[in-house]
Amino acid sequence: MNKSYDLIVIGAGSIGVPVAMEFAKKGQSVLVIDSLSSPGQGQDKKAIGGIRATHSDRGKILVCQRSIEIFSHWKELYGDEIQWKSNGYSFPAYTEKDEDMLRDLMKIQQSFGLNIRWLSREEYRELNPGISIKGLRGSTYSPEDGSASPLLFTQSCYFKAVEYGAESRFNEPVVGFTIERGKITSVKTETGVYHSANVLNAAGAYARGVYKLAGIVIPVNSDSHEA
Ligand SMILES: Cc1cc2nc3c(=O)[nH]c(=O)nc-3n(C[C@H](O)[C@H](O)[C@H](O)COP(=O)(O)OP(=O)(O)OC[C@H]3O[C@@H](n4cnc5c(N)ncnc54)[C@H](O)[C@@H]3O)c2cc1C
Structure with missing residues (x-):
């Protein structure tokens, strides 16, 4: 058999x-x-290895919050380097339409308890000096998101x-x-x-x-x- x-x-x-x-x-x-x-x-x-909880669906947010917990403790748990970085995640807006959409989404994300806020153009440039400033209106920023090597x-x-x-x-x-x-x-x-x-x-x-x-x-x- x-x-x-x-x-x-x-x-x-x-x-x-x-x-x-x-x-x-x-x-x-x-x-x-x-x-x-x-x-x-x-x-x-x-x-690219982005690991973020900043979604709009409750189920996805919960799963991704758990993912961040796991990825951020992987090295302690298993001893392997996976290049976890708690570098945050951002979605910059260059049009009024995108800004409105991101700000509306942010309200939903905040209602689920996610740590996400709107940064002005100047604040975002300070955080991300390489960003193209032409037409930039600002950006969402969620500091608890991160990345690791797939x-x-x-x-x-x-x-x-x-x-x-x-x-x-x-x-x-x-x-x-x-x-x-x-x-x-x-x-x-x-x-x-x-x-x-x-x-x-x-x-x-x-x-x-x-x-x-x-x-x-x-x-x-x-x-x-x-x-
Ligand atoms: C450009 C790009 C950037 C991305 N960036 C991110 C990111 O930053 N963060 C994020 O979370 N996600 C990101 N994603 C999405 C992420 O890569 C996928 O959601 C994830 O890899 C899907 O995993 P999976 O196991 O379902 O599929 P896969 O990783 O594709 O695994 C499926 C496997 O099934 C095998 N397979 C298929 N058919 C058969 C068969 N008949 N027999 C045997 N084996 C088979 C394939 O060979 C493959 O190895 C990105 C995707 C792309 C394309």
Whole structure:
């Protein structure tokens, strides 16, 4: 009988690797599968690493406040350098429309208890001397937000996951599932079949395609960010 895992994670990215680490830490057997050659080769590696709680949706704010807590204590907890910086986050406005939008959003953010305020053009320039001043109207500023290295963070999670016993298969795109009586029992890649009753689809922008392999239609729509 082939080994059966407690959890199979499809996608070794920003979501999949930390989840695998947490499960493995709890003593669960975990297998991570990715079509690329190593962890963090998808969107994870394109992110600039901004970690902010300044959103407009309550759920997102709560999750991101918890993220800041975790990222800011990572080195103490795990001993790994992830380049956390409590450097704050700002959204400068150059048009009246953007200023109105940011100030309106700020009221919602403040009502959720977020530490965010409006800086005048001069105050913002002092904080950020490199900013283009032409047409600048001011900026939001949330000092408790920060940043970390996506590369170092995902590597740290990956090696902790391995230390806790997680296994991984790279260069193996998931191509299908075995479904018995409406439940997934195994995951098929181009080169192998892996058994588990629990599968996490952490394929990011490709999650819709992975769901489709199981006959599930979920409206995951990706959109482009510039870097
Ligand atoms: C330019 C840019 C800047 C960004 N900046 C920030 C930022 O500052 N802060 C922030 O929080 N977010 C930022 N993001 C967003 C962030 O990068 C993503 O939200 C995050 O990486 C998504 O994580 P994920 O695990 O869902 O996807 P990914 O990290 O993309 O992981 C998905 C993985 O699934 C794998 N996969 C897909 N299909 C299959 C398959 N069939 N079989 C096996 N494996 C498969 C992929 O190879 C990939 O490794 C930015 C994004 C971009 C593009």
